[in-house]
Amino acid sequence: MSGKHIVIVGAGITGLSLAYHLSRDGHQVVLVEKENSVGGLARSFSYDGFVFDIGPHRFHTDIPEINSFIEEVLDVHLRRVLRKSGVYMFGTYFDWPLALRSMIGLPLGVLIRVAGDFFRKRNRESGNFEDYIVGRYGRTLYEIFFRPYTEKFLLMACRDISRDWAITGIDRAVIDKKAQFNDLLSLAKSLLGKKTPMRFIYPTGGGIQVFCDILREKFVSFRGRVITGATIGQIHRSGSAVSGVSIGGEILPCDDLVWTGGLNDLLFLLDEPSSNLRYLDMVVYNFRLKSSPLLDYQWCYYGADDIPFNRISLPTLFDPSLAPPGHGGLCVEVTCREGDDVWTQPQKRESAIRDYLVRTGGVACESDFVGCGIERIEKAYPVYSSGYRAELEQVRSRINRYENVRLLGRTGAFWYNNMDHSIEAALACHREMADKYGKN
Secondary structure, eight states: OOSOEEEEEOOBHHHHHHHHHHHHTTOEEEEEESSSSSBGGGOEEEETTEEEESSOOOBOOSOHHHHHHHHHHHGGGEEEEEOOEEEEETTEEEEESOOHHHHHTSOHHHHHHHHHHHHSOOOOOOSBHHHHHHHHHOHHHIIIIIHHHHHHHHTSOGGGBBHHHHHHHHHHHHOOTTSOOSSHHHHHHHHHSOOOOOEEEEESSSSTHHHHHHHHHHHHHTTOEEEESOOOOEEEEETTEEEEEEETTEEEEOSEEEEOSOHHHHHHHTTOOOOSOOEEEEEEEEEEESSOOSOOOSEEEEOOTTSSOSEEEOGGGTOGGGSOTTOEEEEEEEEEOTTSHHHHOTHHHHHHHHHHHHHTTSSSOGGGEEEEEEEEEEEEEEOOBTTHHHHHHHHHHHHTTSTTEEEOHHHHTTOOOOHHHHHHHHHHHHHHHHHHHOOO
8 A cells, every 4th residue: 555654643523534534545544542432522422322422512614615524424414403502690591692682681780880891991902811801891791701610610810811712712602603702892783683593513323423433434444544542652753753653562654643632742752841731621420311401501601619510511402312212411511630639539529510400400300310420531621821822832843843743633732622623724734744745
């Protein structure tokens, strides 16, 4: 077989998409994944007929090339779902993104303060999250939603978070490009304007894992090789290039190494000093229920300090087949750091989470809970601390000394992206490599 030897580390959406295109071009591609199944952050967990993703996953993009690829992969396993998401504040639920009827439901004092912020002069140029949000949306919305949710989610003060988190985070949460939330004025226009129902693409019959499994099969059909439950033990170098990688007792030749895993793991293998870049980990509690949840939101945010979770998602509102008939599920996300109490003893929080799911109206009563699968998720999010940009540039400059190493994906590129962006980056990387190597 002809073609270049390419090793891709990480079989998430980015790695799978790139591997499929490169193998289709005739290259000898090996995809290495440390988990026992492909998917990365887009894998699904199954228990007794219930299926859970790692939080809410969906495809939504205005880029025709990406839409065509998603439709090509899913084919008959595709459904289009009307989006509905919410936020829990002041002891009640509001639609998210905010709608006019939601704003009217806010306490009168809050509405008056928001209106006052609209006319108050605000500084819009700042490098941290707090000043950026206050400058765009005013102090009131910052204090009632943006600050509590963000500090609870990232486990750090907003003044220590880069404004980049605000820019990308709001984009990830809104996802509807027609809903402009750049500042209070655009928010007001969005609230008063006519709403167009937004639909997203989701696989049928097995969670977001279906997309990954189909893509894996397509990759293998072009003689691609997948190694799961494995990590790179050593990187072999020849001058300024990587010549191969070791997995167990096997050495794989390597004309190009595409890395979508943790940056410090790569730096260690390259004998480079570790960086101060950090990732946020997460524990998900996948509750199986006797009946359907009471909420009609596919996902919902919780910012209050006393509520012991950040966000929930309801799998059957993405695809009714993700639970046995008459039953339902709730995926509850709790961010943490590897090694802290949540990470090492997640079962201790389960009882409090059940209690608050009932108290906040997500589940009717305690007897509705059938069981819970607890999963630890490493490196779920890159942390955009105030100095992360300079640190990331230093890391990139060190890795760029190796002429055939590429950083890609949410983890490898240290980029808070979604699945559509992951596919877009993979297709761009494929075009670069196709220009370099051609097709065989």
